[in-house]
Amino acid sequence: MKLKVDRTILLKALAHIQSVAEKRNTIPILANVLIEVQDGQMTLTATDMEIAIIETIQAESLENGAVTAPASVLYEIVRKLPDSAIIELTHTSIDMPLSLRAGKYATSLNVLDVEEFPSMTSGDFPHNFQISTEVLRKLIEQTRFAISTEETRYYLNGIYFHITNSENENKLCAVATDGHRLAKVECTMPEGAENIPGVIIPRKTIYEIYKLLEEAEEDIQIMLSDTRIQLNFGSVTLTSKLIDGTFPEYERVxxxxxxxxxxxxxxxxxxxxxxxxxxxxxxxxxxxxxxxxxxxxxxxxxxxxxxxxxxxxxxxxxxxxxxxxxxxxxxxxxxxxxxxxxxxxxxxxxxxxxxxxxxxxxxxxxxxxxxxxx
Structure with missing residues (x-):
């Protein structure tokens, strides 16, 4: 694998990616970012087995291929390079490190086998709809403060999204509570969302989505199953497991x-x-x-x-x-x-x-x- 990429473009992608990569190193491969190069495009993937983020950026691909490298280390190196730097990444074989060059700077990073990198993005998502960036941001922004951090009540460790009927009109509703306060925000139900199951999106996923929303401009495509959610932000795709639990009957309180x-x-x-x-x-x-x-x-x-x-x-x-x-x-x-x-x-x-x-x-x-x- 060999490519050249603009430092600013790569840094923006790594900023999204590295916060998801597992830093505790209980499973070494989860601390790495998967880098794939194919015909002028560079795809970066990170996962902690609960969330996966994939981002595709433009790059000059000199030789197609794939490699994994430590996500946080790569991010820190790229962050400290000059703004105008052109970065060259080269990986020649499975038993060789990843070479990084930018101007007169050069380093090498240890890699792990691409075959060990897990995939979270396969499988069916029977529900599919679009929602505006502004509306999704409001639903999250006005409820996330009430998410519980008490791990024993894990079913409260996220925001509950579901369809509810309000004044004879179906609404998409977001609810969060920690037992001391409750936040509930509704919006007009997006077309195609009428049959979605009620789902609890985990706290970490909520904050990753919110960060991506800060840069998003177009409508967000959301795909759902009973156990996972996938959101497409143009060149970025986030996939996450959902909390496997029953949200309390909040209307009673x-x-x-x-x-x-x-x-x-x-x-x-x-x-x-x-x-x-x-x-x-x-x-x-x-x-x-x-x-x-x-x-x-x-x-x-x-x-x-x-x-x-x-x-x-x-x-x-x-x-x-x-x-x-x-x-x-x-x-x-x-x-x-x-x-x-x-x-x-x-x-x-x-x-x-x-x-x-x-x-x-x-x-x-x-x-x-x-x-x-x-």
Whole structure:
């Protein structure tokens, strides 16, 4: 195998690839990237046996062939080469290293047998549809903060995508929860998605998809089976296993009878929460919301540091129900208000029942937050 490739093009592809390659080296071949050269194209593949990413880029192929090389080492070398470098890769036989040259720089990398490199991309995907980059980014961006990191509840370690019926219209719905807060976002169901199974996309896959979405411009093609998902981003294809588990019946935890409504400006509220929460270094310390007629007082206290409070008045607050005191973890409040642009709506019952949080200007998103004892 022999090729020449522009450093900028190769670096961009390796940045996508190397984050998937297994770095713990429990299976050595999984730390490598598979490089295949065929008639003017260079294809790079990495996998950890849960996710696989394949990217095809343009290269000057001087001799077709394939080789595997350490993904993270190759990435670091290419990253530190000059921007304008033209990289030449040469591999002559299975028992020889991969030679890399760029100008006056030269190095060689140990390789592993191409035949040992596993494939994750074969098999059938009976469901196939397209979704816009903007819509998929929103579904992920507004729910990923609520993904659980508790490994014993593995079925919560991802985002649950499924079709639901809302106001007599089928919607594609994304839901994530960690038991303390829940995020649910809906969009119009894409054509061809009506029969897809409900699937849980793992947390690591979600973050790899989100990184690719930052550069994507065209619609994303999604293919699904009961156990795997494949997404095509033009020259990049990501394939991932799905979480084999049953997502809980989340609709049961969304309150139906909350009647007390608080509306407050997002910026006023978020900055006030941050200021009063600064009194305590404990991440789980609650912020107390004391509600009265068109008045909201936020307060927090710490045994070691003292206490703090801030009042938002009628020019910033709309609340016309009976007085209420309720506490929430500051970080959870901020995670949710980060998803909201202008005005936040809290729909409350009492100081121990789940609270619904909405963006007044965006009915497609709904959040549920469990209170804390204060």
């Amino acid at each position: 969304i309150p139906k009878n909350n009647t007390k409504v608080l509306r407050v400006g997002k910026q006023d509220f978020a900055t006030a929460v941050a200021r009063v929460a600064a009194i305590s270094m404990e991440r789980s310390r609650p912020v107390k919301l004391s509600l009265d007629n068109n008045s909201l007082v936020l307060s927090a206290s710490s045994v070691d540091q003292g206490n703090a409070k801030e009042e938002l008045d009628g020019s910033q607050v709309q609340y016309e129900s009976t007085p209420l005191e309720i506490g929430f973890q500051a970080r959870y409040l901020n995670d949710i208000t980060d998803q909201i642009d202008n005005q936040v709506e809290f729909i409350l019952a009492d100081n121990s029942a789940p609270t619904i949080v909405r963006d007044v200007d965006d009915p497609s998103a709904l959040y549920v937050l469990m209170p804390m004892r204060v």
